[in-house]
Every structure is written in structure tokens, then in C-alpha cells.
Amino acid sequence: xxxxxxxxxxxxxxxxxxxxxxxxxxxxxxxxxxxxxxxxxxxxxxxxxxxxxxxxxxxxxxxxxxxxxxxxxxxxxxxxxxxxxxxxxxxxxxxxxxxxxxxx
Ligand SMILES: [Cu+2]
Numbered sequence: 001x002x003x004x005x006x007x008x009x010x011x012x013x014x015x016x017x018x019x020x021x022x023x024x025x026x027x028x029x030x031x032x033x034x035x036x037x038x039x040x041x042x043x044x045x046x047x048x049x050x051x052x053x054x055x056x057x058x059x060x061x062x063x064x065x066x067x068x069x070x071x072x073x074x075x076x077x078x079x080x081x082x083x084x085x086x087x088x089x090x091x092x093x094x095x096x097x098x099x100x101x102x103x104x
Contacts, residue, residue: 029055031083033101037062041073046095053086056093066094075100 034050049062065086067073072095076082084098 044070
């Protein structure tokens with residue numbers, strides 16, 4: 001009986017961790033707040049003073065990002081507050097999603 005309970009517990013644990021993994025894999029990466037410091041459209045790069053990027057294990061700092069779509073450079077200007085998601089794409093830190101943050 002005890003062995004059965006242990007086995008049942010092990011199965012439950014497995015179901016639990018599989019569920020957590022599925023959630024992490026499909027879950028949205030939270031948006032991070034940042035302030036645009038510089039836009040370099042010809043290079044497709046923006047300098048952002050950003051809050052901590054938990055998905056990249058990065059603390060708050062100011063740094064240069066590539067933008068996934070160079071046309072986004074037209075939608076950002078120095079001093080803009082944005083909310084964005086960054087990821088490492090082809091070895092370069094890249095803004096893969098962003099939106100203006102107007103309601104502070
Ligand atoms: Cu950074």
C-alpha cells in the first residue's frame with residue numbers, strides 16, 4: 001500500500017512539473033519598461049535605458065539593442081518611454097516586441 005502511495009506521488013510530481021514546463025514554454029515573456037536614449041535607423045539599433053530583463057538575466061542598465069524590424073525605428077524617438085521584450089537573436093540582443101508606454 002505504501003509503495004503504491006509513493007508511486008502515485010511520483011506520478012503526480014511528474015504531471016506537475018510537466019505542466020509547469022508547458023506553461024513556461026508557451027507563456028508570454030513579460031514586457032519590460034525602458035526609455036529610448038538614441039535611435040540609429042541606418043544601423044537598425046536603439047539605445048535603451050531598461051529595467052531588469054528577467055528572461056535574459058540582465059539587471060537594469062543602458063545598452064544598445066538591435067530591432068527585429070528596422071521600421072520600428074520610425075516609431076521610437078529619444079526620450080520615449082516604451083515597454084518591450086528583448087531576446088538574443090543570432091547572438092545579438094534584439095528588441096522582438098515593443099509598445100509605447102504613455103500611461104505612467
Ligand atoms: Cu541590458
